[in-house]
Amino acid sequence: MPKITLLITALHVLLMLVLLARISQVRHARKIGLGDGGDPDLLRRIRVHANFVEHVPIALLLLALLELSGLPAPWLWGLGGALLLARVLHAAGLSRSGGYSFGRFWGTALTWLVLLLMALAGGWLALV
Template sequence: MPKVTLLFAALHVLLMLALAVPIARHRHAHKVGLGDGGDKLLARKIRVHGNFTEYVPLALLVLALLEACGLAAAAVWGFGGVLLLGRLLHAAGLSGSGGYSKGRFWGTALTWLSLLLMALAGLWIGLR
């Protein structure tokens, strides 16, 4: 059973909720039911959450498959940890600024690195 992936999935769910709650609060406070209502801060909050949902589901699926296929536990922990750190940094960076930030840069770099390494591990396992 992919127990390590389960742990990382649970942590990512908590992060997703932490990104979703400010959107709901902002919508309620400013009476915005759909979209961003032209509110730039709300638009950025939505984008932070959206970016998370674009990357995390597939990454966790690949992580679970790698774990289920017997990838070394250290690699599973490493990929999961790098992904989570990347998502935390990206969320913090993009939440603070719509432009360049170190958090956004390193968050993207770590997310992409984890995805690339997991893809290569999947190709290695799948083709051997």
């Protein structure tokens, strides 16, 4: 049972629910049922959530496969924790600005680094 991935995934789901609630809050307040209604704040919130959905599922799947393949627990905790930190940084950064921000830059960089490290670990474990 991949218990580390289970906990990491549960924490990511909580973050996703926060991102979804932020979208719903604006939709309800501005009575926008579908799309972004031309509202730049709602559009940004939708993109923050969409970016999360574009990156997190494959990362969590790979983390689970690494755990099932026997990657040592400290690596799993490190990779999973770094992914969560990256996604919080990215969400906070993109929520504040569509341009450059500390959170967006480092959230993206850390997400890509975690994905790269997990892909390399997966390739290594598949070959040994």
